Amino acid sequence: MLHPGRAAAVIELDRREPAPGADRFVEFYWLVRWDCRDRPPYEQKVLSHPHVHLVFEEPRARVYGVDRSLFVRRLEGRGHALGVKFRPGGFRPFTDRPVSGLADRSVPAAEFFGPEADRLNEDIMAGPADPERLRALADAFLLARLPEPDPTADRVAAMVERITSAPELHRVDDLAAEFGLGVRQLQRLFAEYVGASPKWVLRRARLHEAARHADSGADVDWAALAADLGYADQAHLTRDFTAAVGTPPARYAHGSR
Structure with a gap:
């Protein structure tokens, strides 16, 4: 995140390690919580790393490829999002196509993980944004779908x-x-x-x-x-x-x- 000191007034960032097995593919889970209820909408800029992310957010879960430009997210009201940061190359075993097709774009997670991704997204968005609860949900989801090691x-x-x-x-x-x-x-x-x-x-x-x-x-x-x-x-x-x-x-x- 650019200007992390400024962002800290609006955004709370939490990271959690994935379970053994998932950690071969996933670097970490990240949880972002924000509260802009008493201030104007906030634009957070991110100079992306070479990673694919699975993000549970409103209105539905999405897979984000490497963003080669500057990623900008407008935050309003109060909310949270849970992300799975795959290791470089770690998302490729989950799909049958080159990861280059995801560059600079995002697609619904259901395209890769089926309707269960949207059902999990509803649970994550509706329940409390507790880091341990969300880590357990992400672990269970991924461990049930781990591909063969590559x-x-x-x-x-x-x-x-x-x-x-x-x-x-x-x-x-x-x-x-x-x-x-x-x-x-x-x-x-x-x-x-x-x-x-x-x-x-x-x-x-x-x-x-x-x-x-x-x-x-x-x-x-x-x-x-x-x-x-x-x-x-x-x-x-x-x-x-x-x-x-x-x-x-x-x-x-x-x-x-």
């Missing part, structure tokens, strides 16, 4: 983890060589399992790192950070950040204070 999905998750944990990794061909693949093989794997190209994942990881520094409240040496993240210069980082977030990094950082 070693390729595990390998893709490791590739994305390598990108996100190694700011010094800047080039697609370096990633491909590290995992013993050709660049085209890597691109096909990411289209099939992630829903975004390896180049996009690399770039988005750098922007997340820049946003993390901006949200820290500390003074940032943007030229030094640009160099650390593999940009040719500060102007290149500024262009990328502005294109993705809608404001230059220094101005974004000022708004986070």
Whole structure:
């Protein structure tokens, strides 16, 4: 979430670990609760990660593919939503089609999980937004539908983890060589399992790192950070950040204070 400090006045975010078995496919469950009853509607912006989400929300459950732009959600009144954040590549075993078909869009969850997804959505929306209650419901739903383990999905998750944990990794061909693949093989794997190209994942990881520094409240040496993240210069980082977030990094950082 962008501007997490500002969002905290409106949004309460809770995370829970999935049950053993489900954790091979799911990174965590997230529960968002908001209360805008005494204030104007609030727009929350999210710089998405390379993950597919199953979201239980009003009016029905939906599956969200990787959003390669800036995800914006308008919050009004009081409400909650429960999300299942799949590991990179972790949603592919639940479907018979490439995950790239979900990029930048969402579809009703019933297309993948049948009418039981909508029935569970009614239960989640109608009952109390208790994190443990909702975790138990999500666990039961997924454990009854777990696919066979997919070693390729595990390998893709490791590739994305390598990108996100190694700011010094800047080039697609370096990633491909590290995992013993050709660049085209890597691109096909990411289209099939992630829903975004390896180049996009690399770039988005750098922007997340820049946003993390901006949200820290500390003074940032943007030229030094640009160099650390593999940009040719500060102007290149500024262009990328502005294109993705809608404001230059220094101005974004000022708004986070």
